[in-house]
Amino acid sequence: MTAALALRGIDKRFGVTTALTAAHCTIRRGTVHALLGENGAGKTTLMRIAFGLLRADAGELEVEGRAVRFRSSADAIAAGIGMVHQHFMLIPAMTVAENVALGGRGRFDARAAAARVRTIGAETGLHLDPDTPVRELAVGAQQRLEIIKALAHDARILILDEPTAVLAPGEAADLYAWLRRFSVRGGSAVLITHKLREALAVADDVTVLRGGRTVLESTTAAAPEDEIIAALVGERTLPPELAGEVIGAASAVRARRDAGEAPVLSLRGVGYTDPAGVVRLRDVTLEVRPGEVLGVLGVEGAGQRELLRLLAGRLEPTTGTVQRPARVGFIPEDRLQDAVIAEMSLTENLALAGAGERRGRVRWPALREQARSVVEELEVRASGVDAPMRALSGGNQQKFIVGRERAHAAGALVAENPTRGLDIRATARVRAEISAPAGNGRAGARAVVYYSSDIEEVLAVATRVVVCHAGLVREVAPGAEPGDLSPYARALVGAEL
Amino acid sequence: MDALTALWDGAFGSSYAFWSATLVRATPLLFVGLAVAIAFRAGVLNIGAEGQLLAGAVASTAFALAAAGLPQPVVIAGMIVCGMAAGAAWAGIAALLRHRFGVLEVISTIMLNFVALNLVGWLIRGPLQEPSRINPQSATIAASARWPQLLEGHRLHLGFALAVALAVVTWWVLTRTAIGFRVRAVGASPRAAASAGLVDAPRTILGVFLASGACAGLAGASEVGGVTWALYEGISPGYGYTAIAVALLARLDPRWVVLSAVFFGALEAGAAAMQRQAGVPSVVVQAIVAVVILGVLAATRLREVAAARRTPVRAEGL
Numbered sequence: 148m149t150a151a152l153a154l155r156g157i158d159k160r161f162g163v164t165t166a167l168t169a170a171h172c173t174i175r176r177g178t179v180h181a182l183l184g185e186n187g188a189g190k191t192t193l194m195r196i197a198f199g200l201l202r203a204d205a206g207e208l209e210v211e212g213r214a215v216r217f218r219s220s221a222d223a224i225a226a227g228i229g230m231v232h233q234h235f236m237l238i239p240a241m242t243v244a245e246n247v248a249l250g251g252r253g254r255f256d257a258r259a260a261a262a263r264v265r266t267i268g269a270e271t272g273l274h275l276d277p278d279t280p281v282r283e284l285a286v287g288a289q290q291r292l293e294i295i296k297a298l299a300h301d302a303r304i305l306i307l308d309e310p311t312a313v314l315a316p317g318e319a320a321d322l323y324a325w326l327r328r329f330s331v332r333g334g335s336a337v338l339i340t341h342k343l344r345e346a347l348a349v350a351d352d353v354t355v356l357r358g359g360r361t362v363l364e365s366t367t368a369a370a371p372e373d374e375i376i377a378a379l380v381g382e383r384t385l386p387p388e389l390a391g392e393v394i395g396a397a398s399a400v401r402a403r404r405d406a407g408e409a410p411v412l413s414l415r416g417v418g419y420t421d422p423a424g425v426v427r428l429r430d431v432t433l434e435v436r437p438g439e440v441l442g443v444l445g446v447e448g449a450g451q452r453e454l455l456r457l458l459a460g461r462l463e464p465t466t467g468t469v470q471r472p473a474r475v476g477f478i479p480e481d482r483l484q485d486a487v488i489a490e491m492s493l494t495e496n497l498a499l500a501g502a503g504e505r506r507g508r509v510r511w512p513a514l515r516e517q518a519r520s521v522v523e524e525l526e527v528r529a530s531g532v533d534a535p536m537r538a539l540s541g542g543n544q545q546k547f548i549v550g551r552e553r554a555h556a557a558g559a560l561v562a563e564n565p566t567r568g569l570d571i572r573a574t575a576r577v578r579a580e581i582s583a584p585a586g587n588g589r590a591g592a593r594a595v596v597y598y599s600s601d602i603e604e605v606l607a608v609a610t611r612v613v614v615c616h617a618g619l620v621r622e623v624a625p626g627a628e629p630g631d632l633s634p635y636a637r638a639l640v641g642a643e644l
Numbered sequence: 645m646d647a648l649t650a651l652w653d654g655a656f657g658s659s660y661a662f663w664s665a666t667l668v669r670a671t672p673l674l675f676v677g678l679a680v681a682i683a684f685r686a687g688v689l690n691i692g693a694e695g696q697l698l699a700g701a702v703a704s705t706a707f708a709l710a711a712a713g714l715p716q717p718v719v720i721a722g723m724i725v726c727g728m729a730a731g732a733a734w735a736g737i738a739a740l741l742r743h744r745f746g747v748l749e750v751i752s753t754i755m756l757n758f759v760a761l762n763l764v765g766w767l768i769r770g771p772l773q774e775p776s777r778i779n780p781q782s783a784t785i786a787a788s789a790r791w792p793q794l795l796e797g798h799r800l801h802l803g804f805a806l807a808v809a810l811a812v813v814t815w816w817v818l819t820r821t822a823i824g825f826r827v828r829a830v831g832a833s834p835r836a837a838a839s840a841g842l843v844d845a846p847r848t849i850l851g852v853f854l855a856s857g858a859c860a861g862l863a864g865a866s867e868v869g870g871v872t873w874a875l876y877e878g879i880s881p882g883y884g885y886t887a888i889a890v891a892l893l894a895r896l897d898p899r900w901v902v903l904s905a906v907f908f909g910a911l912e913a914g915a916a917a918m919q920r921q922a923g924v925p926s927v928v929v930q931a932i933v934a935v936v937i938l939g940v941l942a943a944t945r946l947r948e949v950a951a952a953r954r955t956p957v958r959a960e961g962l
Contacts, residue, residue, distance in 0.1 A: 486836060486840050487840065488836050495825075501841065501842075502825055502829055503841050503844060508821050508822070
């Protein structure tokens with residue numbers, strides 16, 4: 148039997164980074180295919196190539212037995228491929244029918260478009276009212292519309308990128324049931340996902356990518372979960388010196404906890420639903436004590452973004468209670484958007500922390516003095532505290548932010564991917580300064596929450612680790628061997644520990 | 645050449661030209677220029693200073709007519725308060741539309757200008773029309789409601805002193821106070837202000853709308869009390885629009901708005917003289933104004949580009 152879609156020997160580089168190396172993947176007709184891999188393994192890149200959004204540097208693409216070469220996604224759509232992106236491509240002000248008609252050719256016929264939506268509904272069970280404006284649809288319905296859009300272009304191969312990230316559990320089950328029926332009728336579906344268990348429950352076949360290479364290709368029945376996890380994670384251990392560090396720090400924290408110090412940050416039964424109605428966190432209970440560095444891991448969209456902002460006081464929970472000091476330092480991932488104002492001076496950027504609570508006059512001379520001491524303490528390379536933030540390199544900007552947040556909020560500090568885009572020296576410095584004990588013995592110890600998309604980095608600084616998966620947060624204990632990363636990697640994909 | 649001489653003489657040629665023409669014209673421009681500068685500093689694109697000025701003029705006229713019997717300081721203070729409140733309320737409509745329904749203030753404020761203009765047109769033919777019911781204007785306000793002159797024999801009035809004081813206060817608030825810093829931070833980056841500073845950006849923006857409207861409303865009160873002594877349709881020859889030029893030329897700095905307002909006041913005074921004496925249409929001056937604004941904007945932009953080139957922002961991540 149010919150494959151619905153086959154990718155062979157795909158290479159892809161972005162500048163100096165290699166995203167894919169001889170990656171391959173074969174989707175059989177009439178099956179649901181799970182494409183698994185950690186962050187940055189190349190899953191989405193491979194499927195963007197299959198959908199004509201990216202062009203491979205080398206390799207072959209076959210659709211239903213014929214070699215094809217896509218110049219754009221229009222070619223892929225013409226060949227019968229549809230893709231549902233993680234972030235929907237819909238126009239909120241338009242109706243369902245108008246969104247479906249979008250991308251068609253010739254005259255727009257509202258009645259024909261509406262009829263098409265109804266026909267698809269009758270044939271496939273994906274019902275939507277053609278005249279509803281998209282902005283009134285819930286997230287699950289918007290996803291259904293994305294699928295209808297693909298089917299309206301006669302897609303026989305559907306690629307879904309993390310489709311359940313935005314869905315409630317019930318909705319996810321409905322989607323999977325529908326995908327099964329779709330495949331029984333001869334369609335093929337590719338699920339790009341981090342969620343191992345869900346994927347295994349629905350998929351016929353599985354392909355695992357790691358570091359841009361295909362490391363496993365099998366039917367689901369023939370691949371036990373352990374084997375898949377081993378393929379996902381690979382042989383990953385920490386260098387011994389780091390492993391020792393982690394253990395040492397952890398025992399110090401345990402000693403503190405035994406001494407019965409009260410937590411600085413605590414969440415009790417906290418849930419968070421975002422303005423679009425997507426449940427981002429469910430029933431999280433968590434405590435961070437002084438002197439602890441709580442490491443947080445999570446793949447994109449697993450809820451860590453919201454968890455960090457709840458802890459930092461940048462977001463209020465939908466349910467449950469949060470206890471935190473009046474001031475919590477926060478180092479957000481997107482430095483230039485969320486942490487500093489590039490055109491303002493270092494002094495003004497220092498004043499930015501606490502700008503919301505300050506009253507009356509601003510004591511600029513005192514703030515300049517503070518800015519100077521931050522610059523000195525963290526060895527920020529700048530021409531002076533009146534220089535615009537824009538004039539600093541990324542590493543120096545970040546050092547300044549770390550210093551500012553520590554000075555502003557002594558008790559607690561939350562960091563989100565703080566070393567993103569920094570060079571090695573700056574990375575080491577920023578990491579050390581965030582996890583350093585407060586005040587060189589002056590004040591009490593600080594509670595630190597540290598998220599990074601890099602497992603090694605989190606383990607290098609953390610005294611305790613929690614992993615976010617599908618809105619749930621669970622603590623993961625280290626493995627038997629000091630440097631064993633596999634428990635964390637398993638938790639990231641939602642596997643049993 | 646004759647035209648330019650006339651332009652200069654009309655603006656600066658005599659003490660009368662300067663004190664009674666240029667500075668009198670500069671007074672409303674200073675108020676509305678500040679209104680626009682405050683708004684633009686916070687990223688609020690208030691194009692509606694004209695409408696807010698008219699709202700202020702209406703309210704202060706109504707107050708002056710109703711309170712004619714009170715002592716002069718009370719009447720004048722009342723006119724100031726009413727003018728500011730009405731201007732703020734008029735801007736508040738746009739603020740509400742933006743906050744509740746996401747209507748861009750660029751659209752709503754400009755639309756409200758026309759509403760205000762037509763409202764004035766109706767009022768001066770209806771409830772506020774002068775007693776003889778002949779002319780489309782309000783009754784002349786009582787002597788007790790007229791703002792005192794600053795110099796004997798010159799038309800320059802209290803409004804100019806108020807406007808200069810307001811410029812100083814605005815500058816001080818923007819640079820020296822916590823509220824002013826929040827306004828600047830929200831204007832530069834609402835996201836960073838909210839995330840790093842925990843600034844309530846919607847509240848700050850609402851405050852800016854109101855403050856901006858109040859400044860523009862004060863321009864209306866000052867024109868009624870100091871210059872026209874009555875309300876009529878042509879009370880503002882587009883001060884609210886020139887205000888944008890005034891504020892941009894001053895690069896949104898309240899200190900420079902003073903000079904910029906005097907410069908535009910001189911151009912307007914000179915243009916009138918030029919038309920009278922040299923027969924050159926005053927439209928020519930408007931063209932000059934437009935060229936000046938474009939020049940300033942281009943220079944500002946070039947400087948930014950040059951600064952960005954000297955200190956490249958490092959590429960982050962991939």
